[in-house]
Amino acid sequence: MKIALAQLNYHIGNFDSNTAKIIDAINKAKQNGADLVVFAELAVCGYPARDFLEFKEFIGLCEEAAGKIAEACTDIACIIGLPTVNSKPEGKDLNNSAYFISEGKVQARVDKALLPNYDVFDEYRYFEPSTEFKCIDFKGHRIALTICEDLWNDIENPLYITRPMDTLIEQQPDVMINIAASPFAYNHDEERIDILRDNAERYKLPLFYVNQVGAQTELIFDGGSLVFDSKGELLDEMPYFEENISYYTLNDDSTVTFEHEKRIKPNRASDIEQIYQGLILGIRDYFYKSGFTRATLGLSGGIDSAVVCALAAEALGPENVLAVLLPSKFSTDHSLKDAMDLVEALGCKHETVAIKDITDAVETALHPQFKGLPFNIAEENIQSRSRAVVLMAICNKFGYILLNTSNKSEAAVGYGTLYGDMCGGISVIGDVYKTQVFELARYINREREIIPENTIVKPPSAELRPDQKDTDSLPEYDILDRILAEYLENRCSSSEIIQMGYEEATVRKVIKLVNIAEHKRYQTPPILRVSPKAFGMGRRMPIVGKYLS
């Protein structure tokens, strides 16, 4: 049996485009002599469709698309993922399902049993878990078909009571197929390989795994579909961050062979290379799927906006990126020069709009209220917000989307101005710690100096008051980022972090800063997720709660 794995980039709710893409892949697979072509979890509607799933019309459109796809399945079978109406009289309205289609008809339906409901996942919000498991017979093979999380129940620390494969294995299948929508995080590819290998070893069956690729707002799907033999050996790894269709033969003795070159890298891509590729895909798909082509951003001469500008130029083309220099009276000459050097290296467009007259006008208007009071955070924020007014006016006038340039470290400690530099349609590096931003800059410069060396080596500063430096009010970034990772990713408390050896006063200050910034993060743009724990839908904190100290 020749099996095609179709790793495609879907668009949530875009049934025309998703259906056309699926049918096109079916036709290609047919031409290539495949007997079966396998698509990802919820391929028909895209993942995560979120509360679209609560519209009956949406579910009807999924079924309609499945009908069109079935019509294309003559002389070939396919497996597609889609939401279906729960067939039982009790429980949630829907199942997260796979259709096995052949001879132009849906021959079997498999429902997902293990529904992730942690971090970015909300599957219990919509779906009823399956409790019945049945293999599918096709061309002399017996397929144990499961959906994503169904294979992710850790033996050591089980998150769910059931394990669908424990029931399916009793029916003596000779192959496992798993369709997935498994979002990217820089450390997720190896974990995924380990868990799937563990399944192949445990059940002594070859395993075909198909993931989605492409970004849906904040969630980036990285592809990297996998094939294992019945001993758990990884036979092939499909490309990351791009669409691909690959072909494999499942032989009668359950061995798997294929004609293309095996694509397992001897060394895995570094975290930073993966983050870079993920962000490029994230930016590109955000614009493409929103129907926009052009981005703008404020370019300060600092490293954050420089990295975002370089990423945007790569993702959208430099001709579609407008860098706006917005000097204030505190901007240094070297900052403007660094910004212009970057613009030249990238070849993107630029404009300069000085904000001094705007901030002066605001301060004059507020003089009756503010007179006699010292310059403080209010005046700093006036600068940042005046820049936002200018950038958003440019967006409104010319149809750009503003890119937010805040990094994860400053988003964490609230080092940013709400409605000022925290503006934007999408946050590009809001899940990238400052220390990783430096690594990204070095990676971007791997072949030639794009980001000026001076931008990389100078001490970070918001330049909102004279001679300001980030370290005036924050610890050094290498310390800060490690404390943040313990708190945000590992859910350690202050006292636990102090016990690790960090200075008590620093830890308490950092954690307090994170906690009092919840109300600011609530109003920030969606953040491209590249780590296992990003701000946004994956981290849901109370706003008026009294925080752990």
Add this chain to the structure above:
Amino acid sequence: MKIALAQLNYHIGNFDSNTAKIIDAINKAKQNGADLVVFAELAVCGYPARDFLEFKEFIGLCEEAAGKIAEACTDIACIIGLPTVNSKPEGKDLNNSAYFISEGKVQARVDKALLPNYDVFDEYRYFEPSTEFKCIDFKGHRIALTICEDLWNDIENPLYITRPMDTLIEQQPDVMINIAASPFAYNHDEERIDILRDNAERYKLPLFYVNQVGAQTELIFDGGSLVFDSKGELLDEMPYFEENISYYTLNDDSTVTFEHEKRIKPNRASDIEQIYQGLILGIRDYFYKSGFTRATLGLSGGIDSAVVCALAAEALGPENVLAVLLPSKFSTDHSLKDAMDLVEALGCKHETVAIKDITDAVETALHPQFKGLPFNIAEENIQSRSRAVVLMAICNKFGYILLNTSNKSEAAVGYGTLYGDMCGGISVIGDVYKTQVFELARYINREREIIPENTIVKPPSAELRPDQKDTDSLPEYDILDRILAEYLENRCSSSEIIQMGYEEATVRKVIKLVNIAEHKRYQTPPILRVSPKAFGMGRRMPIVGKYLS
């Protein structure tokens, strides 16, 4: 057996305050001769604690608080709600539990079985559902103790496979107690009474129901705890929107008697009266629990900001409300007069900051880029964003929280400026349709004219261009709001709404406006929830999805 129902206002994560409040109620109940005092679901930590629950330290603090509460339980028993560590080796880390405490010790633990995971609820994110049900024996009575949703499984259309009371009833209890954290919506009180009555009737047992009261950011808990007899008759209804402890005697024949006057209103409070009370509590608790006392807002002379100003003055005291008049060149004289009339009627503070020089400075700075292009949405938004810069500067300088004044109708259709009038720490009327805002204004004026009549009767206008009216670009609000309710609350598609008899072009335009504003709503402040379907945590839509048309 004398039972005290303690309907209290908790603060998420504030263990000192919650524990002190619970122990104080225990002592009061003891003085009043109660044998048992019952607190709400997750009373120990507040509801919803969200991802706080993922911190081991947080769960430890809950257990520690329970220990202190147990020590106070001499000569009295109590039931408290708290998260506990899942006792089984499989599944989620926690249970949503109730402790039955007497003689200074935890005597029994009951875990919640039915975990709501729809709308604003995310309980499967944290909790493993219980599958074992056991009554509690105390003072010759056998108590069937359940937690909130455990009694909410509709016979006709069951959302869950299990029904805990079906198992508990076999153990022959003589009373039901249900502890809850059931958030307010203007139509929720009657639904709650119906569902609980249905349980009392079905199981032929008296039922004591204790709800939380108080707001936690967007969620408002309205109290209204209830007592039914074994025939399903509502015996008593505790007050709404305020703390209360009430006492009841459960007699040996399972009848319930009490000494205070029965508090069931012959006519239920109107939707608008409930919304008014809910919003007052929502504002008050947002400020109190955030540690702030003073609010500011932009007062335009229009009805939205007038209603918000009046609500804030009632909630916080007029001396704690600063109304800022921010006239532009398009503001009309009558608007300024209406605003000043309101300020005088309320007795709140006010400032006037003209924005003309600020918007002129922005337009001048952008002249090189904008020259020759017509006035459009960009210039309109510059006005709105300039106001935000001024308001936020005042907040930063003096320690105010800015109140957002957008209503639900305009939030729905995106009739607002991101980083402009969409700013604020909390949205007061973002879940109140424009037609309801008018009703609120009339309600506020029920005793004397607070909101100027002219503000109520003049045609709504954003005053961002000459002679602008909302109806230039939107349908009349009574039509708009009905279409919005069908789409947002009832999940009807355009075609279904058109079939109801609304004009096709209007429906398509409205739904399109709602859909293309998702990215704006993503960045808005938390919205006080008063309806069954509010924007925010209860409605989760993709941003780059292709929307139903």
